Amino acid sequence: MTPKRDAIFSEPLTAVADFVFDANVVEVFPDMINRSVPGYPSILHGIGQLTKRYAQPQSRLYDLGCSLGAATLAMRNVVATVNDIEIIGVDNSPAMVKRCQLHVQGYKSQVPVTIRCEDVQTTELSNASVIVMNFTLQFVPPEQRDALIQRIYSALKPGGILLLAEKFHSSDTAMDATLIDLHHEFKRANGYSELEISQKRAAIENVMRIDTLERHHERLQQAGFAHHQVWFQCYNFAAMLAVKAGTEQ
Template identity: 35%
Template sequence: MMDTVFTRPIEKQFEFDASVASVFDDMAARSIPFYKENLALIARLLCAILKENDTVVDLGCSTANTLLMVHKYAKVPLQLYGFDNAEAMLEIAAQKTHAFGAKITLEKADITTLCIPSAEAIVANYTLQFIRPPKRALLVASVCDALTAGGVFIFSEKIVHEDPVLSKAMIEVYLDFKREQGYSDFEISQKREALENVLVPYTEQENKEMALKAGFAQVETLFKWGNFATYLAKKA
């Protein structure tokens, strides 16, 4: 279904309710540059390093796009788990996993208080940015604790740039991207207002430092386009 959520004046801050869940896949594909390609990159990489019956946990799994991509590329059986606090998202995720014949365990949970299952890989795509900074660092530390030795944490985030001139220019580049996807200036401004103080982005360096302080041995940037980046943090 096509995203028309912000064609009308907003009445509340952004949340992942039924209206967003019903158009989430279209919204993500049209709002995040190279969204599908990035998920494919993540899935292919995980499938290249994971072994039979290894566990993958997706925190903030939304409609299960990442886990379904892992299912698509997996050459051996994997244990796939998705957690999200939005019931509407999980309902659509369940429908999609059934349609694709994927064995994915989905559960409603607040990931900031969740006892994260032990896993070889944990993913959080465009999730941390919606968590308040004090809880964000604690969650990343919990992720590190839940990973097995040598395990990986892959997370994607919207980012800001330290240089104000570059930051302003990159915002304009991104706005042009959204216009090219068919969003009107009214829709763009409505969504920006709805996300104010809901989505709180870090700089690329701040994201890396957060992971290192949480206990990860190394952090690499896997993918970057403008003000979006994907990282891989590895546990010692």
């Protein structure tokens, strides 16, 4: 089925409210993220590849900030032969969770999946071999991010991984401006108007505060990850792999 086209910001608004993942966003989210995030299909494919490589028997896989379950399904599609494994998706948007549950139920699999309507900062995490945060950490208050990454590290089994994808900004102001321009060109090429780009940016700037890549690596290092590397980047969007010391692949 063709996803409903995102036109949330297509008409002039007298006041642009902060962006929320409500029922209106749920209806257009697949179109929104594919037209807004460069390389998103490649990131999902990579999540599947890395999950297949690092998922351990008798463990849990988490998708923190699961939205409609794209990463959850990418993981489930590759772990059918891994013994005694469970996937848990977590999101704090009731509208997202309700639709995600329908998506998960629509694809038959013997791999058990549970979708929780909870805050990723307080949801229970344990016995994990793969934890995904796909454009989620950027919505957590900056002063609370270190503690969340530390809690994720503690929940991972030896040899477990965190797959972290984020929009970022560059500490080099000239390069940052170039990356922003390239991203806006990407959105224009996908049919977004200048009005939509401007209003979406105004709506999201107070709720999505992004870090530099250097800050992400510093945070992963401080948490204790033995290895961390950007494995995909397109403009000012990057996906990172962080590995906990242990039985590495």
